Amino acid sequence: MTKNATFERPQTGQSASLELTHALTQTVYREARMLDDENYVGWVKMLADDLLYHMPGIETRYRRDKTDQVNDLTRMAYYNDNLEEIKKRLSRLETGTAWSEDPATRYTHIITNVEVEMTEKEGEYQVFSNFYAYRNRNEREEDSLIGNRVDIWREAGAAFQLVKRRIILKHNVLLSKNLNIFL
Amino acid sequence: MRIERMGREPEFSQYMDLKEGWLDRRIFSDAEIYEEELYRIFARSWLFVAHESQLPKAGDFLTTHMGEDGVIVARQPDGSIKVFLNSCPHRGNKVCFADAGNTRRFVCNYHGWAFDTGGELKGMHEEYCYDEIDIDRKKNGLKQVARVAGYKGLVFATFAEDGPSLDAWLGDFRWYLDMLLDNEDGGTELIGGCIKSVINANWKFGVENFIGDAYHAGWTHDSGCRSMNNGEPFPPVDMENSYHASVNGHGWEFGTEGVGDLFLLGRPKVMEYYERIRPKMAQRLGEMRSQIFGSVASASIFPNVSFLPGISTFRQWQPKGPMEFELKTWVIVNKSMPDDIKDEITKGVMQTFGPGGTFEMDDGENWSNCTTVNRGVVTRHERLHYRCGISRQIEHDTLPGIVYRGQYNDANQRGFYQRWLDMMEADKLDAMPERPEPRLTGVSETRDVPGLFAL
Ligand code: FES
Ligand SMILES: [Fe+2]
Numbered sequence: 001m002t003k004n005a006t007f008e009r010p011q012t013g014q015s016a017s018l019e020l021t022h023a024l025t026q027t028v029y030r031e032a033r034m035l036d037d038e039n040y041v042g043w044v045k046m047l048a049d050d051l052l053y054h055m056p057g058i059e060t061r062y063r064r065d066k067t068d069q070v071n072d073l074t075r076m077a078y079y080n081d082n083l084e085e086i087k088k089r090l091s092r093l094e095t096g097t098a099w100s101e102d103p104a105t106r107y108t109h110i111i112t113n114v115e116v117e118m119t120e121k122e123g124e125y126q127v128f129s130n131f132y133a134y135r136n137r138n139e140r141e142e143d144s145l146i147g148n149r150v151d152i153w154r155e156a157g158a159a160f161q162l163v164k165r166r167i168i169l170k171h172n173v174l175l176s177k178n179l180n181i182f183l
Numbered sequence: 184m185r186i187e188r189m190g191r192e193p194e195f196s197q198y199m200d201l202k203e204g205w206l207d208r209r210i211f212s213d214a215e216i217y218e219e220e221l222y223r224i225f226a227r228s229w230l231f232v233a234h235e236s237q238l239p240k241a242g243d244f245l246t247t248h249m250g251e252d253g254v255i256v257a258r259q260p261d262g263s264i265k266v267f268l269n270s271c272p273h274r275g276n277k278v279c280f281a282d283a284g285n286t287r288r289f290v291c292n293y294h295g296w297a298f299d300t301g302g303e304l305k306g307m308h309e310e311y312c313y314d315e316i317d318i319d320r321k322k323n324g325l326k327q328v329a330r331v332a333g334y335k336g337l338v339f340a341t342f343a344e345d346g347p348s349l350d351a352w353l354g355d356f357r358w359y360l361d362m363l364l365d366n367e368d369g370g371t372e373l374i375g376g377c378i379k380s381v382i383n384a385n386w387k388f389g390v391e392n393f394i395g396d397a398y399h400a401g402w403t404h405d406s407g408c409r410s411m412n413n414g415e416p417f418p419p420v421d422m423e424n425s426y427h428a429s430v431n432g433h434g435w436e437f438g439t440e441g442v443g444d445l446f447l448l449g450r451p452k453v454m455e456y457y458e459r460i461r462p463k464m465a466q467r468l469g470e471m472r473s474q475i476f477g478s479v480a481s482a483s484i485f486p487n488v489s490f491l492p493g494i495s496t497f498r499q500w501q502p503k504g505p506m507e508f509e510l511k512t513w514v515i516v517n518k519s520m521p522d523d524i525k526d527e528i529t530k531g532v533m534q535t536f537g538p539g540g541t542f543e544m545d546d547g548e549n550w551s552n553c554t555t556v557n558r559g560v561v562t563r564h565e566r567l568h569y570r571c572g573i574s575r576q577i578e579h580d581t582l583p584g585i586v587y588r589g590q591y592n593d594a595n596q597r598g599f600y601q602r603w604l605d606m607m608e609a610d611k612l613d614a615m616p617e618r619p620e621p622r623l624t625g626v627s628e629t630r631d632v633p634g635l636f637a638l
Contacts, residue, residue, distance in 0.1 A: 057378040059282035067284075069376070074522075076376030076514065078539050080530055088449070089534065092410035092541045099403070100548035172282070173509060174380035177547035179539035 009128065009150055016116040016125055024127050024153055025114045027160045032109035032131075035182055040090050043182070047083055048154055048161040055079040055167035055183065070166070078179055079167070086182075105180060106136045113148075123155040124163065131167075133183055135176075143176040145169055145183060195219075195607040201597045204570030210603075211385040212557035217505035223607050224486050225250025229332070229339040229352045231488045231499055232256045232266055234513070236336065236372035237283065242300055245283040247511075248501050249340060254328065255279050255289065256338065257300045264333075266340040267302035267325040278325065282377065289325070298325050335364035336371050346612030354621045355583035356430040356484070362476045363492045366464050367517045373497065374514040374529050380538045384550035386487060386508040387603075389500035392546065393481045393489030394434035395427055395595030398571065400479070403549060407542035411449030411535060418443050418479065425478075425590035427572070428582055431618055432485035432602025434595030435584075439471075443479030444493030447542075448531040456524050457493070471581045479590065485602055490515065495528050496536040506554050510547075512536065569593045569600070583622045 016024070027046075034043040047053075055078040058069050073080055081089070092098050110132040117126045133145040152164040167183045198207040198216075210216055230249045237245055238258040245256050246269055253269040255278075271278050271291040278289040278298065288305070290297045295308025302325035307313065328340040332349035334357065339349050346352075353360065364371055382389075392399065400408075401417040408417050418440070425438040441461070445454045457477050465473035476492055483489040490497040497515040500508045514532045516525045535542045557563040572592035579586045587594035601618060609615045 057376045059376060061281045061284050062286075065281070065284045067375075072375070074375065074526060074529065076374055076378050076512075076529070076537075077533055078378065078537055080533060085530070085534060088410055089539070089541055090410075091414075092406045095406040095409045095414075097409070098406035098545070100545045172379070174378070174538050176538070177380065177382040177384075177551055178544040179537075180544050181539075 009148070010126070012115075013117040013119065013126065016118055020125065021114075021116040024116045024125055024160060027153065028111050028114060028127060028129055028151070031162070032111045035109050036107045038093075038104065038107070040093070044083075044087065044090070046159070046162055047086065048156070048163045049083055050163060051081075051083040051086065052164045053079050053081045053086060053162075053182075054165065055169060058168065058172070060172050070168070078169070078174075101180065103138065107181060108134045109183075110134070119152065125153050125160075127151040127153055131183055133181060135181060145171070145176070145181070147183070149183070195604055199600055199604060201569070201601050201604075204568065204573050204593065204597065205566040206569055206600060208557050208563050208565060208567055211387060211554055212505050212563055214505050217502070219607060220502070221250045223609075224603065225502065226252075227341065227343040227346065227606065227612060228486050229341045229349050230486070231337060231484065232331075232340045233264070233338040234336055234371070234373045234497075234515070235264075235333065235338060236518070238264065240285065242285045242287055243283075244279070244281075244286060244300065246279050246281065249328070249342065250502060252342075253277065254340070255302070255325070256340075257302075259301055264331055264338055265301050266328045266331050266338075268328075270325070271296055272304075272323045272325065302327060334360065337364065343612060351621075352431070353433070353484070354430050354617065355619075355623050356433040356435075358472075358583050358623060359428065359430075359433075359435045359482065360484075361468060362472050363482075363490060363515070366468065366476060367460055367519050369518040371515050372518045374516060374525065376513075378512045378537055380510050380512075380547075381503070381507065382510055382547045382551055383507050384547070384554040385505060386500040386502040387599075388550040388553055389498075389508060389510065390483045390485075390487055390489060391596045391599055392550070393491070393498075394429075394483035394599050395436045395481075395592060397425075397436050397479060397481065397590040398592075399549070403545045404542045407535065407540070407545065408447060410541045411447060418446065420479070420590050422589040422591065425588075426579075426582060427587040427590070427592045427594040427598075428584035429595045429598025429618070430584040432599050432605075433483065434598055435480065435482040436590055436592070436595055437475050437480035438478035438590055439474045440479070441474050441477045443477070444491055445477045447479070448494050448528070448535060450527045450531040452527050453524060453531065456520070469581075483595075483599070485599065491536070494532060494535065496532045498536075506557075569597055573597075585619050 031046055056070055057076040111129050113130040115128040119126050128150055130148045136142045147169040150166045153160040154163050198210050232247055233256045241258055241260045243258045254266050255269045256266050259265055269277055269279050273296050274293055276291050276293040278291045288297050297306045299305050304320045304323045329342055329344040331340045427436045445457055461473050481491050487500045495515050498512040503509050514529045516528055534540055572587055572589055572594055575588045577586055577588050605615045
């Protein structure tokens with residue numbers, strides 16, 4: 001009964017140095033701060049040109065079921081975006097007519113369990129993390145999105161850029177009316 | 184089987200006057216009316232339960248709801264599809280916990296009763312404890328729905344033994360449905376997976392929005408449209424050459440420009456694809472339908488399925504109490520499309536009409552607030568305005584149904600609530616009026632497709 005194909009994460013590799021781990025931990029914290037502050041201009045600068053930002057929709061299935069719900073990019077997903085597509089989504093906020101975004105949503109991203117590992121590619125690192133994203137809107141609307149992420153970050157000058165992110169939300173039915181948030 | 188609530192003779196007509204064009208808000212919030220809907224609408228309607236493509240092989244199953252009744256939909260070894268309650272006849276436990284999969288048996292977790300994929304009781308744990316007179320296995324299977332039928336890939340089920348056939352239920356609406364389900368050889372399929380979300384809104388707000396509310400699009404979705412199309416606003420509406428068509432509570436609102444919904448998807452490759460197949464579509468479905476397909480349009484099948492032809496989102500609004508529904512969404516594509524077109528459509532739908540979509544985000548917000556304001560007892564007794572276009576009904580040579588001119592209209596919504604009222608008040612389904620009298624006389628006129636339910 002150990003098989004749980006749905007949420008399997010890649011094998012762990014060699015841990016990165018203390019220095020790199022610190023730098024990348026600070027990077028994902030900084031990213032979270034930008035998302036909390038709706039600083040999308042700053043956020044987009046942290047994204048690589050060849051970004052894949054993927055959050056698959058995960059059905060509840062029996063353990064014996066071999067359907068690959070995580071890696072199969074042809075299946076339904078909340079996000080399956082490249083950089084251009086992320087920018088398109090963000091441009092909605094620039095139109096001035098995204099009525100439901102005014103008043104603004106109040107966001108807090110809590111990022112924990114950060115692990116940084118070396119990858120086969122020089123200058124690219126795998127970062128595991130967990131997130132707790134809290135939203136509160138208008139008078140008393142609130143919801144919590146909890147899950148984990150596996151990222152690839154690439155050295156880009158003095159900073160890092162996000163190349164790939166896979167987000168696994170632990171909901172089956174999204175317990176929210178929308179997803180006006182990046183995780 | 185006749186399921187009824189005891190001892191209530193409500194007069195639902197007090198909640199609306201569709202000739203005048205108003206509705207009472209209690210139908211969107213009142214708990215007792217909601218209970219009656221479960222009995223009178225959901226326990227008696229033909230309800231969408233699956234697309235055939237979700238169950239390609241024997242033993243494939245999925246779980247869903249008919250109203251609030253949980254059911255299993257399963258492909259049988261002979262290729263047919265059965266639908267039965269997801270509840271064990273022993274003590275009632277749920278027998279299947281997966282959204283979908285493939286199996287030979289459904290085995291109950293509580294005492295180990297085992298059912299085959301047709302729902303028949305095949306064995307029990309420690310079977311010796313039952314004497315022969317204790318149990319008749321034939322009578323202790325999973326409760327089957329009364330009828331299952333399909334239309335061009337869509338599988339429907341109903342708990343009602345009497346009442347119209349599925350073909351009669353859909354009636355002349357099949358003429359419209361064929362634009363979605365039969366615009367190319369090979370029919371349609373759903374992309375793998377289903378995205379579900381919860382919205383604190385009455386289920387009818389979702390249905391009525393898709394059945395006719397073109398009016399909200401240009402305002403609510405201005406930001407969505409501009410974000411998908413480099414800042415371009417919605418194309419202007421041609422009130423002369425756009426329509427509402429309502430058939431027995433189903434409805435399709437549409438322009439005839441051919442490209443509006445394709446434009447909103449924001450995927451030029453998909454647009455080119457449909458332009459390429461349009462001449463063939465015209466041969467297949469006629470000039471008129473080939474021009475309607477792809478236009479700014481939206482549609483609902485009574486009571487709780489909606490879709491956008493051209494944008495390819497396909498969805499069901501599952502009731503979960505008067506102020507909550509669960510929205511299930513899929514992407515519907517033609518089987519014969521090349522893979523890259525299917526991928527483009529899937530991505531396009533997720534970016535527009537997924538929970539994080541640039542259009543969808545604004546809708547949920549509206550419906551939820553339209554619903555929850557009715558917690559206020561004074562607010563709840565206020566009428567809502569449904570009079571737009573009330574005098575614009577026309578007769579049309581080609582278009583079946585009750586047809587109104589002008590896409591900005593409340594006509595289909597009125598048609599939907601008329602059917603709602605007909606069903607809430609009808610003791611016998613056969614006695615419900617046809618609205619309008621059907622024009623099509625047989626399936627042949629909608630292009631018959633053989634091999635329904637064949638593996
Ligand atoms: S409740 Fe299912 S076996 Fe007892
Ligand atoms: Fe909408």
